[in-house]
Every structure is written in structure tokens, then in C-alpha cells.
Amino acid sequence: MIGLGVFLSGFVMSEPAPYELIMAAQIGLWFLFGLKISRTVAFLMVMLLVFNISGLFSMFVMKDVSNAPMYFSVSTFLALSAVFYAAVVEADGRRLKLIFHAWVIAALITALLGILGYFNAFPGAHVFTRYNRAMGAFQDPNVFGPYLVAPLLYLLYRMLTGPLLKTPLLILGILILALGIFLSFSRAAWGLLVFGGVALVIVMLLKERTTAFRFKILAISIGAALFLGLVLAIALQFPQVSDLFSNRAKLVQDYDGARLGRFERHKIGFLMAMERPLGLGPMAFGKIFGEDEHNIWLKTLTTYGWLGAVTYQIMLWSSLWFGFRYMLRERPWQPYLMIAWVLILGHAMIGNVIDTDHWRHFYMLLGMLWGGIALEHRHQRNLATGATRPATTA
Secondary structure, three states: OOHHHHHHHOOOOOOOOOOHHHHHHHHHHHHHHHOOHHHHHHHHHHHHHHHHHHHHHHHHOOOOOOOHHHHHHHHHHHHHHHHHHHHHHHOOHHHHHHHHHHHHHHHHHHHHHHHHHHHHOOHHHHHHOOEEOOOOOOOOOHHHHHHHHHHHOOOOOOOOOOOOOHHHHHHHHHHHHHHHHHHHHHHHHHHHHHHHHHHHHHHHHHHHHHHHHHHHHHHHHHHHHHHHHHHHHHHOOHHHHHHHHHHOOOOOOEEEEEEOOOHHHHHHHHHHHHOOOOOOOOHHHHHHOOOOOHHHHHHHHHHHHHHHHHHHHHHHHHHHHHHHOOOOOOOOOOHHEEEEEEEEHHHHHHOOOOOOOOHHHHHHHHHHHHHHHHHHHHHHHHHHOOOOOOOOOO
């Protein structure tokens, strides 16, 4: 059920999606049959619940609350999904491998759908695109692109650390996911991929102690970057691709820097939020300005109020702090913890230009990160008490 739930996260063309139905059912079943919440996971649960409960108070200042209950229902469900992932990972660290394998399969399928749709490879393929951008089996290219980054980094890690015999298949998978990310024409996804790839390689170079292995990682990384650059150059030979790329590659678009553009709305929004402790309510900002916040820090203020914004900050930065402390320790779950930490940091960075509070894969990453932190805490308790049973391996 865990594998099926993760797999379905790659196919969200309508809401509620099959992912919500499967995950809601299994979250209830797992907790009904005794899934334990440790003190470590309880901290995450309390932070997320306070975050969402504070959002409910924003309804008191809304004139039209018709859409608010559904919005906060989705927010609470996603919060519980993060707690669920953390708890099942802590119970058995081997599930991290299962989660990533299911994620890779889903990502490859939805990426292929996006690529085929972009080139209109079969009748009706256009349903997998929007605004001439690949979006796979998603509703938005800006979510589709970032969704593919974690599986790509996992394949990259496997390529850097695994036997050379498996390299061709891993390279093929990386190329499919990279092309899907590129054709999404999501600047957030492009930035997340570049940051995630570079950060993962740097972390691995810090982790590995032998010069030979460090040289292998560095050489393969440079080779992979050059190869991806060659593929990008080939893709840009198509006018359909190059025209949209030249437009999307601009750091600041017209709708960013124009009067009442994205950045000016951010400034006005923060000033408004300072006068409204309870926030504006979900989607209220978009009704005022015609566009949503497109900034997670502003979104937490306008939708969840001051308390929600502070709680979100505590939750996010404590996640990054604990992950940073533990990700270089030699543990069976270390690779997954490294990838989750790198991408949580990456999502915090792209959160300056996009809303991530309803991204399913963000909560998957958050749950896996805290699952790894909980495994480390349990391992330390076992060492302190002299327990002979090792922490669950991955």
C-alpha cells in the first residue's frame, strides 16, 4: 500500500486524485492498527497541526468562506501524510528504498507522458501539456517539473556509487527525467535541479574519505553535466523548443517586474499581512490581485496568519538543522536522508517565487527527512542504553 500510494503521487490530473483516496484510507488503517508516533515524529505532527489550525482562524476575517474548508482539509491531509511517512520510515528504515523505487517508476512514466505530449506523439497527447509546456499526468507544469527532481537525484546517487554495469540504465532514466524537467519550462524546476545536483555532489564529496572515490564522483559528475549539456544543445535545435526556452530562461519575466507584477505584489502583500494577525484566508490574496502569492513565506502569512507563519518557519528550519547534523553519519538510511535534506533546502529556496504548501511530494520529502531523523534518534538511544539490537536497516 505504501508503494502504491507513492506511485499514484505521479498522477494527479484531477482532485481528489487516486493518491488522496489511497493515502487517506491507508493512513487511517495504519493508525487504527497501532502505528506508533515517537517523540521525534510527534514534534513534526504538532508543528504541522498548529500550522493548519492557525489557518482555520483566518476564516473569521473572510467574507466568503465557501472554499476555505476544502482548502484546509487538503492542507491537513498533506500534513498527516508527512507524519505518516515519517512514522512508517521510523518503524522500518527499509521502506525508504521502497518509497524511492516507487517514486522513480511513477516519475519515469509521467515524464514520458509529458515528453510525448509535448511533441504531440499520438492523438490526444496534448492533454499532457499546458501552455505549450510538458506537464505529464499533472495539472500544472510548475508542479510536474519539481516532482521529477528527487527521483533524478536518486538515480544520480546510484550512478555515482553503484557498479559500472548498471550505469547505462541509470543514465537512460536520468535523461528521461531531465528532458521532462526541461520541457516543463519551469524555472523553479530548473533551479531546483541545478541546485540539487550540485549540492548532492558536494555533500557526497564531504562524506567520502578516500581520494579515489572522491575523484570518481567528481569525474562522473562532470561527465554527466557535459552529456546533459549536449542533449540540451540538441533539443534547442527544434524551433518549438528554442523559442519557448529563450523566453522562459529570462531571470525576470514581464509579469515579475511589471507594475503590480509578482515582486511588487510580494511587497504589498507583506505590508498587508503585517496589519492582519489572522491573515486574509485561503485564496483571498488571489481574488484581490488577480494572482496568487507565488511566495511560500508570504503565503503562510496571508493564509495561515502570524502564528502559522512562525510555526512554519520553526518546522522548516528545525528540519534542516537536524538533517544537517545527521546526514553525514554512516547509516543505512544516509543516502535517502541526504537527498531529502538537499531537496527540502531547495524547496525553501524556490519558495521565494512559488507556493509549495499543497505540493504532495514536498510532504513526502518532509516525512522521509523526519523518518531518517527519528531513526538516528532511536539509534542514539540504543547506543546510550547499551542495546544490542541495531536500528532498522535500509
